[in-house]
Amino acid sequence: MMQDRIFAGSSLLICAGLAIMAWGYQAPFSYEPVGARAFPLLLLALLIVSTLYQVLKPSANPAKSDEPSLDRHVIKKIALCVLIMTVYAGLFEVLGFIASSMLFAIAIGYLYGASKLHGLISGVLIAVGLYLLFDYGLDVPLPLGIFAQVGS
Numbered sequence: 001m002m003q004d005r006i007f008a009g010s011s012l013l014i015c016a017g018l019a020i021m022a023w024g025y026q027a028p029f030s031y032e033p034v035g036a037r038a039f040p041l042l043l044l045a046l047l048i049v050s051t052l053y054q055v056l057k058p059s060a061n062p063a064k065s066d067e068p069s070l071d072r073h074v075i076k077k078i079a080l081c082v083l084i085m086t087v088y089a090g091l092f093e094v095l096g097f098i099a100s101s102m103l104f105a106i107a108i109g110y111l112y113g114a115s116k117l118h119g120l121i122s123g124v125l126i127a128v129g130l131y132l133l134f135d136y137g138l139d140v141p142l143p144l145g146i147f148a149q150v151g152s
Contacts, residue, residue: 003070008054015051019044039140080111096145097134101127 022040088104095103105126109119134140 005055008051012048012051012055015044015047019048077111081108084108084111093143094145097142098127098131098144099146101130 019041022044025040084104084107088100091100091103094100102123104123106119106123109122110116114122131142134142
């Protein structure tokens with residue numbers, strides 16, 4: 001339980017810092033109906049509420065700990081997850097949202113034990129579903145990357 005609270009507390013500090021930075025953001029142009037800063041502020045507000053709950057929630061059974069030990073295996077997964085997220089950020093504009101998100105979801109699925117078929121199916125569905133949600137549902141244009149060249 002202590003590891004959860006430490007993680008949530010550090011996440012809370014990061015979210016608060018990001019919210020302070022996002023509060024004063026003004027885009028020189030606006031292509032979204034609610035403005036450029038609304039989405040990050042709403043997302044950060046949800047994260048702050050979630051991390052506050054995680055920090056303040058009472059322990060269900062303080063005598064029994066369901067936490068996995070922070071051993072070499074867990075640290076390796078955390079490091080690989082951070083590496084995958086870094087690669088995702090680097091490939092986002094080059095490959096585009098759909099391709100980079102598909103690769104990201106597949107890699108994370110494999111990292112946490114998904115079979116090849118389940119990882120592939122969920123990666124495709126997540127990437128395409130999120131693209132459709134953002135592009136058509138929320139009117140947030142996302143880079144197509146390699147798929148923009150296919151359509152030309």
